Amino acid sequence: MARTHISGFPRIGAHRELKFAQESFWRGESDDTYLRSVGKALRARHWELQRAAGLDFVAVGDFAWYDPMLNLTALLGALPQRFGFEPATLSLAQYHELARGNAAQSALEMTKWFDTNYHYLVPELDAETTFDGGVDWFFDEIDEALALGLTVKPVLIGPITYLWLSKSRAAGFDRLSLLPKLVVRYLRILDKLKARGVEWVQLDEPALCLDLDAEWLEAFSGVYNVLCDEGVNVLLATYFGTVADHASRVAGLPVHGVHIDLVRAPQQLHAWHSALPADKVLSVGVIDGRNVWRADLGEIAGSLERLHTQRGESLWIAPSCSLVHVPVTLAAERRLDAELKSWLAFATEKLTELSTLAQALRDPAAAEPALAAADAALGSRRASGAVFNVLVQRRVAAVTDAMASRRSPFAERSRVQRHSLKLPLLPTTTIGSFPQTPAIRQARAAYRRGDLRALDYLERMRAETATVVRKQEALGLDVLVHGEVERNDMVEFFADKLWGYAFTENGWVQNYGSQCVKPPIIYGDIYRPEPMIVDAACHAQSLTERLVKGVLTGPVTMLEWSFVRDDQPRSTTALQLALVIRDEVLDLEKAGIRIIQIDESAFREGLPLRQADWPAYLDWATRAFRISASGVCDATQIHTHMCYSEFNDILPSIAALDADVITIETSRSSMELLDGFGEFAYPNGIGPGVYDTHSSRVPSVDAMRRLLERACEVIPAERLWVNPDCGLKTRAWPETEAALTNMVLAAGALRQKLATQADAERQ
Numbered sequence: 001m002a003r004t005h006i007s008g009f010p011r012i013g014a015h016r017e018l019k020f021a022q023e024s025f026w027r028g029e030s031d032d033t034y035l036r037s038v039g040k041a042l043r044a045r046h047w048e049l050q051r052a053a054g055l056d057f058v059a060v061g062d063f064a065w066y067d068p069m070l071n072l073t074a075l076l077g078a079l080p081q082r083f084g085f086e087p088a089t090l091s092l093a094q095y096h097e098l099a100r101g102n103a104a105q106s107a108l109e110m111t112k113w114f115d116t117n118y119h120y121l122v123p124e125l126d127a128e129t130t131f132d133g134g135v136d137w138f139f140d141e142i143d144e145a146l147a148l149g150l151t152v153k154p155v156l157i158g159p160i161t162y163l164w165l166s167k168s169r170a171a172g173f174d175r176l177s178l179l180p181k182l183v184v185r186y187l188r189i190l191d192k193l194k195a196r197g198v199e200w201v202q203l204d205e206p207a208l209c210l211d212l213d214a215e216w217l218e219a220f221s222g223v224y225n226v227l228c229d230e231g232v233n234v235l236l237a238t239y240f241g242t243v244a245d246h247a248s249r250v251a252g253l254p255v256h257g258v259h260i261d262l263v264r265a266p267q268q269l270h271a272w273h274s275a276l277p278a279d280k281v282l283s284v285g286v287i288d289g290r291n292v293w294r295a296d297l298g299e300i301a302g303s304l305e306r307l308h309t310q311r312g313e314s315l316w317i318a319p320s321c322s323l324v325h326v327p328v329t330l331a332a333e334r335r336l337d338a339e340l341k342s343w344l345a346f347a348t349e350k351l352t353e354l355s356t357l358a359q360a361l362r363d364p365a366a367a368e369p370a371l372a373a374a375d376a377a378l379g380s381r382r383a384s385g386a387v388f389n390v391l392v393q394r395r396v397a398a399v400t401d402a403m404a405s406r407r408s409p410f411a412e413r414s415r416v417q418r419h420s421l422k423l424p425l426l427p428t429t430t431i432g433s434f435p436q437t438p439a440i441r442q443a444r445a446a447y448r449r450g451d452l453r454a455l456d457y458l459e460r461m462r463a464e465t466a467t468v469v470r471k472q473e474a475l476g477l478d479v480l481v482h483g484e485v486e487r488n489d490m491v492e493f494f495a496d497k498l499w500g501y502a503f504t505e506n507g508w509v510q511n512y513g514s515q516c517v518k519p520p521i522i523y524g525d526i527y528r529p530e531p532m533i534v535d536a537a538c539h540a541q542s543l544t545e546r547l548v549k550g551v552l553t554g555p556v557t558m559l560e561w562s563f564v565r566d567d568q569p570r571s572t573t574a575l576q577l578a579l580v581i582r583d584e585v586l587d588l589e590k591a592g593i594r595i596i597q598i599d600e601s602a603f604r605e606g607l608p609l610r611q612a613d614w615p616a617y618l619d620w621a622t623r624a625f626r627i628s629a630s631g632v633c634d635a636t637q638i639h640t641h642m643c644y645s646e647f648n649d650i651l652p653s654i655a656a657l658d659a660d661v662i663t664i665e666t667s668r669s670s671m672e673l674l675d676g677f678g679e680f681a682y683p684n685g686i687g688p689g690v691y692d693t694h695s696s697r698v699p700s701v702d703a704m705r706r707l708l709e710r711a712c713e714v715i716p717a718e719r720l721w722v723n724p725d726c727g728l729k730t731r732a733w734p735e736t737e738a739a740l741t742n743m744v745l746a747a748g749a750l751r752q753k754l755a756t757q758a759d760a761e762r763q
């Protein structure tokens with residue numbers, strides 16, 4: 001019979017129990033016994049869900065206190081020596097210090113897990129790294145599940161992916177040189193699994209979906225030639241993309257089975273079915289682990305039938321990847337529209353989908369009612385008037401290439417803007433948000449609860465805006481913002497004002513550590529019933545003689561940070577978002593706002609894992625941005641903002657956005673990043689961030705002036721702007737005012753120096 005299994009279940013709990021337990025542990029309000037008991041209860045609950053759904057295995061090893069990569073680091077004993085912790089006796093408190101830093105040491109670096117919004121903790125390796133004496137938590141959890149009488153399939157990140165995602169402490173250190181030691185450690189882990197009677201272990205190697213060079217591929221083969229001989233069957237798991245080009249390499253290894261992601265890369269099935277001998281397990285990931293839609297079970301069952309006839313018992317069925325990327329359960333949603341709810345499947349519901357598929361292969365008649373229900377839900381979604389909006393369809397059909405281009409080229413626009421905006425050299429500005437004070441948060445919460453009337457809430461927000469405007473004037477900033485006081489989240493705020501978006505009550509997804517996000521769901525055509533921020537921007541502008549910049553979230557970022565409908569290409573949804581933002585931009589222009597910033601914080605996140613797929617993405621993403629930005633006349637200045645620093649490989653696309661000004665994060669790399677912009681001869685305006693807004697440190701005037709001088713070496717001063725790295729929402733006022741005061745002084749000092757130089761040259 002086709003066996004069913006998952007790669008992982010969300011560990012946070014349906015009501016974020018783990019988050020709250022962790023945070024109380026950090027605050028010292030509870031001890032590690034309590035935290036451990038919460039973890040244990042969550043694991044038991046999640047295993048029970050898998051068992052009750054009739055899955056053939058429960059996944060163990062998907063639980064982590066903060067992050068699975070960190071748990072693996074703790075298991076391997078590969079702790080960074082700078083902390084001075086003893087690997088064998090690592091306490092929960094110390095574990096969390098690795099994740100969050102302590103008085104003496106900064107935390108491990110955090111970065112995005114492949115192309116998801118989940119962030120893992122990056123292992124730090126060097127020649128001294130050993131893989132001895134780690135903690136036994138992984139084995140304890142296996143014992144816990146065995147004691148409950150469950151059939152266990154432990155899941156671990158594989159050695160190649162672990163090394164690939166690590167970073168070298170010293171430049172030039174070759175991480176692969178650690179592989180022999182690391183493999184020995186994995187062998188010992190497998191021995192311990194065997195001793196426990198474990199039949200199958202899953203080793204996750206999603207790194208295989210990236211562009212790996214020959215050296216890493218060779219290393220990969222070497223490792224699995226060794227690991228598969230320990231008496232435990234190895235299921236090699238890949239996800240997030242295709243691995244078809246490695247099918248014959250993998251099939252030639254002694255691995256006992258392979259898991260592939262058929263949601264992201266359905267076309268790879270053929271290659272694997274023909275390459276993989278029939279006695280090896282082929283685990284097909286057919287339920288989408290990255291999105292919230294109910295699967296087309298009838299269609300999937302139909303396509304699996306033949307495969308099942310041919311492969312029999314060696315066919316396994318699973319979600320495409322770990323379910324950690326979707327919310328826990330629909331049962332926690334009481335306010336979601338009933339029709340929409342019937343179209344969705346969160347992690348718990350996906351377990352049921354999986355067992356229905358297995359049943360459809362085993363006993364089609366018995367599966368009939370469940371398949372019919374799935375079919376009915378899908379039919380209602382396809383036919384629903386809530387999904388399709390003729391007004392939107394008409395707009396999309398009428399989009400022309402001309403709409404994706406500004407009227408004049410940058411040189412001409414910038415001449416017009418210089419005349420009309422009359423900004424000084426090196427204009428100073430901020431990225432949009434100012435500190436979200438407790439008063440602001442309390443007012444928002446009261447408004448949500450219904451304890452504050454709409455008008456009172458509006459008045460409060462207007463008063464906050466007035467404060468923010470006055471403070472910016474006092475600081476001497478040149479281009480002001482309204483401060484985003486009323487914005488809880490830069491995507492949710494806009495999504496809430498658009499049709500086609502829905503919101504959950506408890507649809508939390510772990511972002512990192514105890515941090516969860518609740519991505520809104522795009523279920524239908526995107527329509528803007530009325531202007532979204534025109535009122536707020538105009539109010540701010542009415543309070544000052546200086547220019548106020550209107551700040552909006554761009555189409556690609558709206559898309560990246562939402563759950564996106566899967567019944568049309570992402571590019572089409574991006575285009576719909578682009579059109580509503582374009583309308584908003586035009587309304588802002590009409591209302592007299594002359595500088596408009598369209599944030600594309602997540603533009604780079606959308607890049608596909610394989611470089612070969614980049615051009616297609618960059619093409620539609622760039623076009624979506626251009627459509628949102630290009631309706632305005634030459635005199636209106638368009639800014640964009642991106643908050644990260646690896647740009648060099650996509651600079652042509654950044655330039656192709658043709659924003660008049662782009663503000664980016666650069667302070668942490670001390671402007672190194674700008675070199676790329678210089679070499680590429682980036683043509684438009686740039687505001688390289690001169691201080692890090694993720695930290696409360698206040699940099700000195702001199703430090704910021706030096707950064708600006710470096711920037712001047714690469715970008716002509718006429719095209720330079722002066723601003724922080726990112727928004728100031730999470731900062732407090734005192735440090736914000738201190739840092740901005742210094743920033744304004746730094747810009748002034750440099751302005752003066754440049755003016756003196758220009759004078760000298762003239763004489």
Ligand code: GLN
Pocket residue numbers: 431432433484490551599601641642643726727728729
């Ligand atoms: N305008 C947003 C802000 O200032 C941008 C945030 C971001 O880039 N993440 O908060």
Ligand code: ZN
Pocket residue numbers: 431601641642643644725726727
């Ligand atoms: Zn940012």
